[in-house]
Amino acid sequence: MGAGGRAVNRLTQLEPSTVVNDHVAKIRNLAGLATPMALRVAVTLGLPDRLRGDGATVGQVAADLGVAPVPLELLLGHLTSLGIVERTSTGYRTTDFGATLYSDAGNGLTNFLHLDMAGGRAEMAFAELLHSVTTGEPGYTRRFGQDFWTDLAQQPHLRASFDEQMTHRFREQIPGLVAGFDWGRFTTIVDVGGGHGSLLAAILVAHDSLRGHLVDLDPTATEAVRTFAAHQVEDRAQVTASSFFDPLPAGADAYLLCDILHDWDDRDAHRILARCVEACAPAGRILVIEALGGRQDNTEFDLAMLAIFGGRERRVDEFRDLASAHGLVLQSTVALTDQRNLLEFRLAQGS
Structure with a gap:
């Protein structure tokens, strides 16, 4: 073999190390x-x-x-x-x-x-991801000495920035959430943990025979009152300042949980569903709007739910198992947007 052949062989031998170095550089950039x-x-x-x-x-x-x-x-x-x-x-x-x-x-x-706003502070929980992966517990609690929700309750500026974050996050999604489901089937809806009320207000605007009742903690609940007034639906919208771990307004046709359950581990998710079932009319519905694991989930967001809350984006079968413990049957699953599905549950003894 001539000199040219030997040169080719030398180049070929160099290629694996070049690839390895490229991979190392990419991983360094990622990490x-x-x-x-x-x-x-x-x-x-x-x-x-x-x-x-x-x-x-x-x-x-x-x-x-x-x-x-x-x-x-x-x-x-x-x-x-x-x-x-x-x-x-x-x-x-x-x-x-x-x-x-x-x-x-x-x-x-x-x-x-921002490290002193709810979103930026929560991201720092990723520093405790090893703890979350090995225990299933939120890294946020380990880093800050108390869970995310207690932090918000004790620091009003964090609560305000969290509410702002949720309102901004839903802004572009709301038209699809309203148009993708027949909300007009119901006469009364309780929005459980409904934040500033942007979604419920949009539903009420689209269905003038519908009445709504939002439940959330203060001062979030107070802001929801303003939202309903701004949308001119305050005559059909009631607000209760309360936790969804406490008894909910009873007898409504539907109880809506929008981006709620993924913030909680299974133990607390069961507590929330139990309150909804306790309050729901016999023929009522429990409506869960979330990204579905295996369909619309985002792997990075999944890790965020784990590190911050100890939660996750659940798969359909996980929702079904969670709900069945409360006598709930999955009636249907509807894709509302590219990011969220609606799961409709009925009581097993209901119609």
Whole structure:
């Protein structure tokens, strides 16, 4: 074999190591924490907003924020490499790309990233993912010393940011949730843990013979009153400030649980369903709206449910087993949007 053949062989021998190095680089990029934490710290400090327009010097920003200038410049250097900010002759300023992180951008990113808002704080539970995977318990509790819901109850600003996050998350989904199911079959619906009431208000607007009753904790319940007034359905919408672990308003045709059960482990999910069955009329329905495991679930979101709440996106058979313990029969499953299904349950002795 000539020299050319030997060269080909040498190249062939080099290829596996090249592939391995490429894989190592990709995994390092996937696993690195510097960038996700830099973005979170930048949003928490308000850097994108502070560096609007002409921007500012490191010294000016450090003085404004009460932080050390040298570490701040290290952070800004990395944000520059990401295209979030850019250097100018007088310091740093936010780029058009970085403007996506403005607090008033209306895209939900501030809540998702800010370390002192519900979404960003909850994401830190991933630091305890090993604990969650090995025990099935929420990492949030291990990290912060109490569960997510207790944290919200004790810190009003977290509760407010969580409610805002949920309202934003549902904004684009609501038309599909309303149009994809025959809500007009019912005369009364109790929205269990219904948040600010955006979904129930939209259902009531679409069906003027329907009456609704929302149950949630204060101050969320107070905001729901305002939502119903803004949609001019307050005469057909009642609000009760209460936990869904307590007795629910009795005798309604349907009890709606929208994105509720995935926040809880099986023990607490059973407690919630038991309250719904206890209150439901004999021919009533329990309506569960969630992503379905194996269909619409997102693997990253699944891990978030585990780490934050100890919950998960359940599969149809898991919902069926969960409900059957309360004498509930799965009547139908309807895909409302690309992200959520509605599971309709009836009492076994009902019609």
